[in-house]
Amino acid sequence: MNSLRSVVPILAAEESTAALVTFVVYTLGVFALAAMANRLLKQKSFLSEYFLGSRGLGMWAFALTFAATSASGGSFTGFPAKIYTHGWILALWIASYMVVPICTMGLIGKRVNQVARISGAITMPDVLRDRYESRGLGLLSTILIVFFLVWNLVAQFKAGSEILRTLLADVELFDVATAWTGAQISGWEYFDKVEPSYLLCLMAFGVSVIVYTAYGGFHAVVWTDVMQGVVMVLGVAVMLPLALMQVGGLEKATQEIARMQPPRIGYASMGLEVPVASSQRLRDEWFLAPDESGELTRVCRVSRDVTFEPGERIVENVRFVELTTPEEVERQMEALRTPAAIARMQADLRGVAESQRAWENAEGPVEGEIVTDAQLDALPMAVLNHPDAPVVRVTVDLVREYAYGAGETGGYVSGPAPVPPTLPATADGPLPDESAASVGFLPLGVAISFFFMWAISGSGQPQYMVRLMAFKDSRTLTRAIMTVTVYYSLIYFPLVIIFVCARVLMPGMEGNADAIMPSIAVLLTKNVGAAWLGGLLVAAPFAAVMSTVDSFLLVISSAVVRDIYQRNINPDASERTIKWISYITTFSVGMIALVGAIKPPEFLQDIIVYVGSGLAACFLFPVIAGLYWKRSNLAGCVAGMLGGFAAHLSMHLIGMAVNGRFVNAYRLFGMDPVVIGLFASLVCVLVVTPITPAPNETLVRRYFYRESGQGSV
């Protein structure tokens, strides 16, 4: 979903090493599973095994692969960030997860599994093509799937690399490797604006996912999903009690955020009097800004790393968050006066002062004073521009109030919730239009839309449908629904509680809310003296992205191998040819997405929002009609698919004309485009089917009847 904007090292050296160890152990585990899965490929019908696990998934494998695939990186980065930013209202946003497992698995699960068995279909386009006996329909659905999912794959690669980069940001070995990578790519024009650390993580993350997926196929993906699913639920299980304990109970947390006012957000400039000789990085800092009377009473948190390069004196456009709730301001003032906070700041500033002296020694006397050690020793508070030791001076260039809910209390415990302002790209840029945010977070129509979005459109995504074709028998399905029902209840509602507590425990994180999950994991574990656990906890979001990427990859490559190559180019291909084509296709599709993610298009986030729901609008009703309606025919199916696609796309196009951005889709009747798309698709199916010729009798007999005598179970 969201990606981290800049690398904020979150873990101190010790946990970072733990994170690196976690990552290595984890990756080795994944490869071991892939090797085991590859052995299965030698025993069974290759394609069915490689893309569908021979339709033999048992309860745990099926339940957890389903749960882990749908929990993308968003569940552990974007969702926590939203809870942190808007408060308890996110419980309503996610509420439909109470019926998501039974809807997404139960609505079509058993029937699609059976229908796929009848024709031997192993992909969703296969099912549709066989059900309506139309090669054209197979191709149309293949094209739609590849179109939508490739974009998503690029985005997930990017998200995974960003998370990994955040985790490893402080590991020495990683710094060395980054420097080496930087040296390798310098001089290549293509890599001009690519950060070496990002590229390195992309390669490590991307290549390992591609290799294990390509080598092990479906079973490798499923088994790693199981491992990832366990990591995720353990992460939540550890964090919940720690968060509740440290905040002093949920009642206290809720009452406290009820009294909170939204902060202000803005840009500041950081300045040195004397340049530094070597690159100096300041991370996770606070500063005080003057109020109207000139007194330093406003407490602000810097939202990103500030790095002074050699010879440089000023860093501009540093985003910050200013606390406005009196209670919070007071508490934070105290926290900044603790010996631990002061010691940390002294260490950072001493580095800057030393580097300034080195600069002076090299370049000769300069104007401006360098703060002395004695001044730093006497530093009474851990803020950047303290008058007693003004190493870094901060100037506030722009401050903005919240677009909704500014100056009011109660927004974090009721609806509509506060909405942060959109900042221009730079402090002196034109202020963006914020009319869209003026109704607050989660107006009624959108709340209803999310019931469709998660529960209904979740049923319409081909990457989940294909999992429904892989379970072993009916009993596996019902047990898996029960398991996922419990699993989601243990993850999603507790996440809301954890990050409501996070608002209290960690104020001022609005500027880089995407980093709240790893930050809070580290804080919680450090407070109980188990810092190493932090490194393990932050593996959860990483696991979430990995388990989504691998299944997307397989859905795309199966579409290419099965639906394009085997069914349209060469049905006579031998098992051996198919095998090599499958390996090569999976690998190539992954590599294409990986190359795309080196320099991801700027509008990537917009596309993700669009494709996430677009697929459901195309597929849900054509599939449901095919499974449950005898009269449904090819024309109705195609009309539903194209109608859904067109309606959904046009909401976005109108949005672009009216609101100026493709991603700010037009909300007809206050509804999200996915609801409009689904509705249009349903209408197309219902109108076009009856006015076009009835389907072929043999097809109906094949899918809806049984010879008497072989009837019931």
Added chain:
Amino acid sequence: MSNEQTYDPVYLHTRREAIVIIGLWLFALLWTVPYCYFNGFHTVSDGGEIETMWGIPSWVFWGIAVPWLVCDVIAIGLCLFFIKQDDLGEAHEGADIAEDQQRLHQAEGRG
């Protein structure tokens, strides 16, 4: 073998189950959204304490947590007692490809 045909029981069962599941979805929607909208929107005045239940705002508790539990229980009940344990049949691996091949060869034979 007789030509007499009956509906495939899996088709009949799954269709009925799908309708009941949509009913459950609607039940969740109709409980949660209106309850939260009338009790959780624009309800907290400045500086006031919020009414809670076990630390959860009471509108979240009655509008989301409770229906969540109820839906969990119903979903598990449906799985245990309502959704039929149907036989899904043997998979005809490669059946569709065989048809493709047959068609291809017929076309070649004619050509």
